[in-house]
Amino acid sequence: TLAAPAIAQSNPKVSWRLTSSFPKSLDTVYGGAEVMSKMVSEATDGNFQIQVFAGGELVPGLQAADAAATGTVEACHTVGYYYWGKDPVWALASDVPFSLNARGRNAWHYHGGGIDLYNAFLAKQGLFGLPGGNTGTQMGGWFRKEINTLEDMKGLKMRIAGFAGKVMEKLGVVPQQLAGSDVYPALEKGTIDAAEWVGPYDDEKLGFQKVAPYYYYAGWWEGGPTVHFMFNKEKYEGLSPAYKALLHTACQAADANMLQKYDYVNPPALRSLVEKGAQLRPFNQEILSACFDESAKIYAEMSASNPDFKTIWDSIVAFRKEHYLWQQVAEYNFDTFMMLQQRAGKL
Amino acid sequence: TLAAPAIAQSNPKVSWRLTSSFPKSLDTVYGGAEVMSKMVSEATDGNFQIQVFAGGELVPGLQAADAAATGTVEACHTVGYYYWGKDPVWALASDVPFSLNARGRNAWHYHGGGIDLYNAFLAKQGLFGLPGGNTGTQMGGWFRKEINTLEDMKGLKMRIAGFAGKVMEKLGVVPQQLAGSDVYPALEKGTIDAAEWVGPYDDEKLGFQKVAPYYYYAGWWEGGPTVHFMFNKEKYEGLSPAYKALLHTACQAADANMLQKYDYVNPPALRSLVEKGAQLRPFNQEILSACFDESAKIYAEMSASNPDFKTIWDSIVAFRKEHYLWQQVAEYNFDTFMMLQQRAGKL
Numbered sequence: 001t002l003a004a005p006a007i008a009q010s011n012p013k014v015s016w017r018l019t020s021s022f023p024k025s026l027d028t029v030y031g032g033a034e035v036m037s038k039m040v041s042e043a044t045d046g047n048f049q050i051q052v053f054a055g056g057e058l059v060p061g062l063q064a065a066d067a068a069a070t071g072t073v074e075a076c077h078t079v080g081y082y083y084w085g086k087d088p089v090w091a092l093a094s095d096v097p098f099s100l101n102a103r104g105r106n107a108w109h110y111h112g113g114g115i116d117l118y119n120a121f122l123a124k125q126g127l128f129g130l131p132g133g134n135t136g137t138q139m140g141g142w143f144r145k146e147i148n149t150l151e152d153m154k155g156l157k158m159r160i161a162g163f164a165g166k167v168m169e170k171l172g173v174v175p176q177q178l179a180g181s182d183v184y185p186a187l188e189k190g191t192i193d194a195a196e197w198v199g200p201y202d203d204e205k206l207g208f209q210k211v212a213p214y215y216y217y218a219g220w221w222e223g224g225p226t227v228h229f230m231f232n233k234e235k236y237e238g239l240s241p242a243y244k245a246l247l248h249t250a251c252q253a254a255d256a257n258m259l260q261k262y263d264y265v266n267p268p269a270l271r272s273l274v275e276k277g278a279q280l281r282p283f284n285q286e287i288l289s290a291c292f293d294e295s296a297k298i299y300a301e302m303s304a305s306n307p308d309f310k311t312i313w314d315s316i317v318a319f320r321k322e323h324y325l326w327q328q329v330a331e332y333n334f335d336t337f338m339m340l341q342q343r344a345g346k347l
Numbered sequence: 348t349l350a351a352p353a354i355a356q357s358n359p360k361v362s363w364r365l366t367s368s369f370p371k372s373l374d375t376v377y378g379g380a381e382v383m384s385k386m387v388s389e390a391t392d393g394n395f396q397i398q399v400f401a402g403g404e405l406v407p408g409l410q411a412a413d414a415a416a417t418g419t420v421e422a423c424h425t426v427g428y429y430y431w432g433k434d435p436v437w438a439l440a441s442d443v444p445f446s447l448n449a450r451g452r453n454a455w456h457y458h459g460g461g462i463d464l465y466n467a468f469l470a471k472q473g474l475f476g477l478p479g480g481n482t483g484t485q486m487g488g489w490f491r492k493e494i495n496t497l498e499d500m501k502g503l504k505m506r507i508a509g510f511a512g513k514v515m516e517k518l519g520v521v522p523q524q525l526a527g528s529d530v531y532p533a534l535e536k537g538t539i540d541a542a543e544w545v546g547p548y549d550d551e552k553l554g555f556q557k558v559a560p561y562y563y564y565a566g567w568w569e570g571g572p573t574v575h576f577m578f579n580k581e582k583y584e585g586l587s588p589a590y591k592a593l594l595h596t597a598c599q600a601a602d603a604n605m606l607q608k609y610d611y612v613n614p615p616a617l618r619s620l621v622e623k624g625a626q627l628r629p630f631n632q633e634i635l636s637a638c639f640d641e642s643a644k645i646y647a648e649m650s651a652s653n654p655d656f657k658t659i660w661d662s663i664v665a666f667r668k669e670h671y672l673w674q675q676v677a678e679y680n681f682d683t684f685m686m687l688q689q690r691a692g693k694l
Contacts, residue, residue, distance in 0.1 A: 010357045010392060042592035043390060045357060101682055103450075103483075106603070107610035136450075137677040199677065218681035245389035246593075253596045256453070256603035263454035267669035270676065280676065288684050292693070317694070322614035324689040327682065329617065329627065330484040330546065334565035335448055335674065337635050342671040346639070347664070 011047040012240060016074035018229075021061040021082060023180070024054045026202055028261050029227060032133040033077040036229065036254035040246060048243055050075060065090075065230055069126040074235040077132055079227055080118075081162045088163070088302050092312045093118035093129070095225035096163050097295040099316055102134045102224030102259055104323040109226065110252070112319050117312050128236040130251040133227035133258030136266070138219035139203065140283055141196030142212035144187065147283070150290055159183050159195035163298075164221030170294040171287075180206070187211040196221075200269035201262065209278040216281050220291060227258065358394040359587060363421035365576075368408040368429060370527070371401045373549055375608050376574060379480040380424040383576065383601035387593060395590055397422060412437075412577055416473040421582040424479055426574050427465075428509045435510070435649050439659045440465035440476070442572035443510050444642040446663055449481045449571030449606055451670040456573065457599070459666050464659050475583040477598040480574035480605030483613070485566035486550065487630055488543030489559035491534065494630070497637055506530050506542035510645075511568030517641040518634075527553070534558040543568075547616035548609065556625040563628050567638060574605065 018037065022030040037050040053073075055061025064076035065083055080094035093114060100108060108114040109131050122129045141160070147153060154172030158165075165175030176192050186192045188211040195212065196219060197203045209215065229251050239247065274280065303310040341347050365384065369377040384397040400420075402408025411423035412430055427441035440461060447455060455461040456478045469476045488507070494500060501519035505512075512522030523539050533539045535558040542559065543566060544550045556562065576598050586594065621627065650657040688694050 010394075039592065039596040043589055043596060045589045047357075098685065098688070101678065101685070103606070103610050106607045110604060110607040111611035137681040139677050200673070218677040218684070220681060220684070223681045223685070242390055242392045245386065249386040249390060249600045250596055252603060253599035256599060257457060259450070260453045260457040263450050263670070263673075264458035264666075267666075267673035270673050271669070282680055285684075292684075292688060296693075319611075319614075320685075321689065321694040322618070323610070324682075324685050324694060326547070326610075326614035326617050328686040328689065330486050330565040331448065332682065332686065333629055334484040334567060334570045335671075335679065337565070337567070337632075337639075338445065338448070338570070338667075338671050339675040339679065341445070341639060342668065342675065346643075347668040347671060 011044045012243075014048045014239070014243065016048075016050045016235070017058070018050050018052050018075035018077060019055070019058045019064045019067050019073045020052060021055050021064045021076070021078040023056070023061070025205065026198070028201065028258060028265065029133060029135065029198075030054060031261075032227060032254050032258040033229070035257050036077075036132065036250050039250035039253060043246055043250070044243075048246070052077075065125070065127065068230050068232050071232050071235070073232075075229060075231045077227065077229055079225065080129075081225075084162050087306070087308075089121050089306065089308045089312060091163055092309065092316065093226060094228065095222050096299075097167055097221040098223065098292050100224055100320055100323060101327075102136050104320065104327070105134065105224040105226055106131070106255075107323065108316060108319050113315060117315055121308050121312070122230065123233060126233050127230045128233050129228045129230040130248060131226050131255040132229035132251050133255055135198055135222070135225055135227075135262050136259055137224060138222040139196070139199050140216035140219045141194055142187065142203070142208040143194040143214040143216060143281075144190065144212045145193065146214055146281060147216065147287065150286060153287065156194060157192045159186070159192055160221075162221075164196075166298060167221070167291055167294045170297075171290055184208065184211065199262065199266050200273055201265040204269045204273050209273055209276050213277055213279050214281050215273065215278040216283055218283070220283070220288060226255075229254075358391045359590075361395045361586070361590065363395075363397045363582070364405070365397050365399050365422035365424060366402070366405045366411045366414050366420045367399060368402050368411040368423070368425040370403070370408070372552065373545070375548065375605060375612065376480060376482065376545075377401060377424075378608075379574060379601050379605040380576070382604050383424075383479065383597050386597035386600060390593055390597070391590075395593070399424075412472070412474065415577050415579050418579050418582070420579075422576060422578045424574065424576055426572065427476075428572075431509050434655075435653065436468050436655045436659060438510055439656065439663065440573060441575065442569050443646075444514055444568040445570070445639050447571055447667055447670060448674075449483050451667065451674070452481065452571040452573055453478070453602075454670065455663060455666050460662060464662055468655050468659070469577065470580060473580050474577045475580050476575045476577040477595060478573050478602040479576035479598050480602055482545055482569070482572055482574075482609050483606055484571060485569040486543070486546050487563035487566045488541055489534065489550070489555040490541040490561040490563055490628075491537065491559045492540065493561055493628060494563065494634065497633060500634065503541060504539045506533070506539055507568075509568075511543075513645060514568070514638055514641045518637055531555065531558065546609065546613050547620055548612040551616045551620055556620055556623050560624055560626050561628050562620065562625040563630055565630070567630070567635060573602075576601075
């Protein structure tokens with residue numbers, strides 16, 4: 001009939017596959033892709049389908065971006081810093097040490113030009129990316145022994161990936177790359193001395209407190225890490241304007257939703273971990289300052305040799321300075337007062 | 348033709364009007380409704396239209412919820428606490444003194460049952476509501492003189508609305524209700540001694556620093572206020588499942604987007620205000636503690652006499668305690684360290 005093309009234009013059938021970098025057991029971060037997929041499907045009466053596969057089902061978790069870039073799948077849900085070994089620019093829009101907390105990260109993405117800056121880089125890889133989740137500031141990980149001085153860091157074998165590992169290395173730490181499932185036995189046997197994972201909700205499932213009870217904070221290498229949806233660029237560009245718009249809206253909603261969920265599930269998990277024997281410890285200022293200074297040196301080196309890195313990092317740094325000026329006024333003082341009431345048992 | 352009904356089912360023509368409580372000059376908060384409307388329109392090829400009207404264009408800003416409830420319009424963009432005089436329950440899902448910061452508020456809305464709890468109440472008013480924006484912690488407002496002791500609060504004529512005004516009243520403040528445009532001349536003439544508005548970006552437009560230079564923080568009555576989209580219940584229920592789903596997704600994205608925008612535009616405005624003579628002052632602990640204690644008494648009174656209030660407030664309080672336990676660990680320590688670097692000129 002004459003009207004048939006009009007139906008096709010309105011909500012055409014599109015069927016995509018999305019490969020996640022995450023196992024289903026990390027239900028909040030893995031679930032972020034399912035949340036986005038459901039939003040898109042429901043808003044189109046099931047006509048725009050994005051089928052989500054866990055890490056390893058189609059391709060290994062750390063090859064998710066490659067699979068989307070080459071067109072093996074149309075989409076992936078991953079973290080940019082997984083690919084920093086190819087080029088450190090990959091990491092900049094996800095997280096790097098001492099950059100931004102989640103609110104700052106999102107302000108930069110959506111209103112500070114972050115999405116466009118990252119896409120100028122991703123386009124060269126055949127990808128288009130949108131923020132797709134945040135965990136909030138992560139924990140600094142589990143340690144078999146207390147870490148009180150810079151001396152205690154020397155020779156420490158720690159499961160820590162990417163950029164942060166490079167900073168830690170300058171302080172004498174020996175970074176180790178281990179898959180999630182290998183971390184517990186390695187800590188138990190003492191093959192490694194420490195390991196970072198995510199935060200209370202995800203960490204609790206792995207039971208690290210039994211073998212490495214000192215639970216340090218904050219994870220200064222992940223002050224507000226962004227998980228990204230990345231799409232094969234051609235496939236993304238081939239979408240109708242309506243589907244493109246819907247995809248952006250659904251990604252922004254799913255992005256927010258992940259942090260909202262982490263903020264809800266982390267508190268009881270923290271309480272539970274402490275009841276099971278986790279001993280909370282802050283990294284001291286000496287250690288944090290040394291890590292901050294080493295990070296700054298690395299950023300300066302990378303900016304000097306990598307123009308793409310310099311462009312994006314300069315943009316983050318310019319906003320970071322402003323963000324932490326304003327955040328320390330109303331927000332920080334309100335929170336501080338509320339935390340004092342919490343400690344006083346008045347909440 | 349036979350195919351025509353299929354088109355109609357896929358993306359039926361729907362044309363709604365939304366009345367905002369805000370003037371266009373508050374572009375970030377007013378703009379939140381335009382952002383949502385654009386998302387919905389673009390995802391449906393223009394078939395689902397929500398036309399946005401500024402406060403006063405169709406109905407006065409403070410009657411937006413009534414207009415949606417009675418069906419004068421299908422939707423509004425407003426703040427629940429505007430209506431607290433009818434019943435204090437209206438305010439609970441927006442903000443009340445010393446409740447939650449923006450992240451806590453959102454965790455509670457989306458994962459702590461907040462949306463459903465509020466809708467059980469709104470349903471009785473003929474409305475269905477979804478979060479539709481947040482400003483982050485607001486400033487405490489502009490004062491002609493410094494406020495150093497509880498004694499300084501006595502007799503102070505302050506433009507402050509709702510719940511917070513009630514708390515302030517217990518401390519001797521004389522709350523004043525003034526429209527935005529009347530605040531500056533009243534401060535200039537000394538008819539009032541102080542006025543709260545929003546935060547740096549919105550406040551700068553009104554030039555308060557010229558007539559009331561002491562800019563206090565934090566606005567403890569708005570630690571993370573939620574702006575709501577509210578829909579006429581019957582109209583909302585009459586939407587197709589796809590449009591309903593799209594509306595939820597667009598509201599969640601627009602909700603996040605407003606805070607993201609405020610976080611980006613507030614820092615330079617704060618800097619600019621200080622350059623123009625604003626003098627930043629924190630409320631001291633004596634004043635905050637007295638306000639906290641008075642608030643707690645009011646919550647106890649309202650909970651005793653109003654079962655709907657008790658149900659929602661108990662849910663907020665249960666989460667608030669957990670939220671400020673977890674937030675003071677990784678998040679707060681990361682932020683504190685970054686703020687120290689900011690002050691040291693190292694960012």
